[in-house]
Amino acid sequence: MYPKSFEYLRAKSVDQALQYLKENEGSRVIAGGQSLVPMLKSRLYQPTVLVDINFIPELREVKLESNGDLRIGAMVTHYDVIENSIIRENAPILSSTAENIADVQIRNRGTIGGSICEADPSADYLPTLMALDARVVLKTSESTREVKVEDFIQGPFETVVEDGEMLVEVMVPSNKSNYRVEKYARRKADFAIASVAAIVSLSKDGKVTDARVATGAQQDKPHRLREIETALKGKPSKSVDLESIIGPATEELEPLDDLHGGPEYRKYVLRGMLSRILGDLLSGKEAR
Amino acid sequence: MVTVNLKINGKQYSEETEPRMLLVHFIRDVLKLKGTHIGCDTGHCGACTILWDGKPVKSCQILAVQAEGANIMTVEGLEPEEGKLSIEQESFRENFAQQCGYCTPGFLMMTRYLIRNNEEMTREEIREKLHGNYCMCTGYQQIVDAVQDAQRKYFATKK
Structure with a gap:
């Protein structure tokens, strides 16, 4: 299968990429291409101009800021998210999330920035980044803005990126608390039928000091389950009745209906995952 | 047209x-190296796996122009x-690890990478x-069986 013809522009710097995007209406950025190339082949997307950002070394950097934020370049691959010691040490949930993505080959080529911009409702990173309160840095040739990942994703395959704008970095606050990140799929490399990212901190006397729970593959976009978070915070972990929280908190969800699973099935799987994962975290079981 | 310079x-x-x-x-069609196969052409099957700077990637998921300056190994290079x-x-x-053999080039490239970049692997x-x-x-x-065997053989050469 061949994509439709397009003009190819190879950017050597962020400034050059932004210039290309500004000058060419209908242009699109290609990052790792692990989702975009199949879309080009099936002609779901037919951009007139592709701006390749694979040849920009600064987009592959990972830095730890003095305030504890991780600054992760858009072109950092899933392989690097797994292997990079700065990420693994300061946001281990993110490294664990990358381990769930697709397969070895695709993890070597696919990037965190590309995955976020694709905004697939079942994407692996999004629930985790939402639970971490991560932000993305968007640039045009004139301006820079930061947007929370939660606000960045508008719907299925829809983001707030405007013409001439490009995601250059992901800002991830350090978080070393106990966590679980899981996805359920028929085959491991498939997109999730349900996914959960959860971070729970307990005080010495067993009270829940922080709880963040996010889910993907349910609705048109991944989201935080704030009703659950609120119900857990401040409670002694031993006296939490999870079933009475999870049931009502997921009642209003209207999960996706596609070839991977129907709405009732997705909700059923999600409830089971939440109950097991939160049960583990509340009893203080360390991540595997 | 764009000129691509790469090493294979x-x-x-x-x-x-x-x-x-x-x-x-x-x-396959320009360089006439026909060992790398096209299976599903959708990024799932891995028949087109090549090593790019030593790491496996699927060559049906990458544009040729993106391989400028790349150092690639295909099954012919084994x-x-x-x-x-x-x-x-x-x-x-x-180990009789092939029948029709269509997927084999991809599996061989994965094997080359896996046995060199992992401690002794379990079957799982x-x-x-x-x-x-x-x-x-x-x-x-x-x-x-073949991957396990290849890793044992590879470790034996390191002793």
Whole structure:
């Protein structure tokens, strides 16, 4: 299968990429291409101009800021998210999330920035980044803005990126608390039928000091389950009745209906995952 | 047309290509290296797996123009010398790890990478790491045997 013809522009710097995007209406950025190339082949997307950002070394950097934020370049691959010691040490949930993505080959080529911009409702990173309160840095040739990942994703395959704008970095606050990140799929490399990212901190006397729970593959976009978070915070972990929280908190969800699973099935799987994962975290079981 | 300069199996190539040409088509149809196969053409099956700077990637998911300056190895590059099989090829042959053989180039490239970049792998780990490669004939048992065997042979050369 061949994509439709397009003009190819190879950017050597962020400034050059932004210039290309500004000058060419209908242009699109290609990052790792692990989702975009199949879309080009099936002609779901037919951009007139592709701006390749694979040849920009600064987009592959990972830095730890003095305030504890991780600054992760858009072109950092899933392989690097797994292997990079700065990420693994300061946001281990993110490294664990990358381990769930697709397969070895695709993890070597696919990037965190590309995955976020694709905004697939079942994407692996999004629930985790939402639970971490991560932000993305968007640039045009004139301006820079930061947007929370939660606000960045508008719907299925829809983001707030405007013409001439490009995601250059992901800002991830350090978080070393106990966590679980899981996805359920028929085959491991498939997109999730349900996914959960959860971070729970307990005080010495067993009270829940922080709880963040996010889910993907349910609705048109991944989201935080704030009703659950609120119900857990401040409670002694031993006296939490999870079933009475999870049931009502997921009642209003209207999960996706596609070839991977129907709405009732997705909700059923999600409830089971939440109950097991939160049960583990509340009893203080360390991540595997 | 765009000129692509890249190295494959140690040999430097410089060829013109349309930007929309996939790397796998470039390797097969322009450079005439027919060992790399096209299976599903959707990024699932892994028959087109090549090593790019030593790491496996799927060449049907990459544009040829993106391979500018790349150092690539295809299945033709496995043979240590003309007519002599590599450890991976030898292990696949001895363990009957292929039937129709269509997926084999992809599995061989994965094997080359996995046995060199992992401690001794269990059968479960091998299966997990081969999720991106499909074989419709063997049921995978003999492939896992071959990978284990190849890793043992590789470690033996290191002693």
